[in-house]
Amino acid sequence: MNIVIFGPPGAGKGTQSKFIVNKFNLYQLSTGDLLRNEIKNKTKLGSEISSIINSGELVSDKVVNNLIEKFISNDTYKNKIIFDGYPRTLDQAKNLDKLLKKYNQKIDLVLKLSVSLETVKKRIMERQTQENRTDDNEEIAIKRYKTYEISAEPVLNYYKQSNLVKVVNGETGISQINSEISVLIDGIKGWL
Ligand code: AMP
Numbered sequence: 001m002n003i004v005i006f007g008p009p010g011a012g013k014g015t016q017s018k019f020i021v022n023k024f025n026l027y028q029l030s031t032g033d034l035l036r037n038e039i040k041n042k043t044k045l046g047s048e049i050s051s052i053i054n055s056g057e058l059v060s061d062k063v064v065n066n067l068i069e070k071f072i073s074n075d076t077y078k079n080k081i082i083f084d085g086y087p088r089t090l091d092q093a094k095n096l097d098k099l100l101k102k103y104n105q106k107i108d109l110v111l112k113l114s115v116s117l118e119t120v121k122k123r124i125m126e127r128q129t130q131e132n133r134t135d136d137n138e139e140i141a142i143k144r145y146k147t148y149e150i151s152a153e154p155v156l157n158y159y160k161q162s163n164l165v166k167v168v169n170g171e172t173g174i175s176q177i178n179s180e181i182s183v184l185i186d187g188i189k190g191w192l
Helices: 013-024 031-040 044-055 061-072 090-102 117-131 138-160 174-191
Strands: 003-006 027-030 081-084 109-114 165-169
Touching: 003 013, 003 138, 013 027, 013 081, 013 109, 013 174, 027 031, 027 061, 031 044, 031 061, 031 081, 044 061, 044 138, 061 090, 090 138, 109 138, 109 174, 117 138, 138 165, 165 174
Parallel strands: 003 081, 003 109, 027 081, 109 165
Antiparallel strands: none
């Protein structure tokens, strides 16, 4: 089973991905983490993308599309991936389908975590003190939320056509969201 976890910054995608990884034996593929690693390791790509990430914009489709094939083509992760923060644009969603098809896989579930801008701002302020991410400040949080609002709709509409989208209220507590997600995943597993 491959899952996409979708939602604005601060929706809890990372937290919920880690929960799903542990409970359902999946692997998390976070493009945000991959990109931050490039910056941390001071690679050429890292130097090209750091200002984009810090401004709250999206890195180009070409860059992120190139990062994920290595993961999808690896047999260890076959049909066991939770995509966290990817796809974020329609182009990426189509690229993901193409790549999964190439390796005989598909997306089985798209979990959309919905949260308000007010909650996003609050959570990002909390995260700033814990993780010290350079793009976690109020101004950039608002920018990232707006970027999400613009790019998310075409992606969601794309997945809705295949009836893959389940919406989870991301405003409640972590364990409440854990349980709702578990029920949804168990339901899908029953069908597979
Ligand atoms: P995240 O950790 O998912 O919140 O991502 C942090 C930042 O990395 C985003 O604000 C983007 O600048 C960049 N990024 C992560 N994933 C993608 C993606 N799929 N497409 C474009 N940019 C991305």
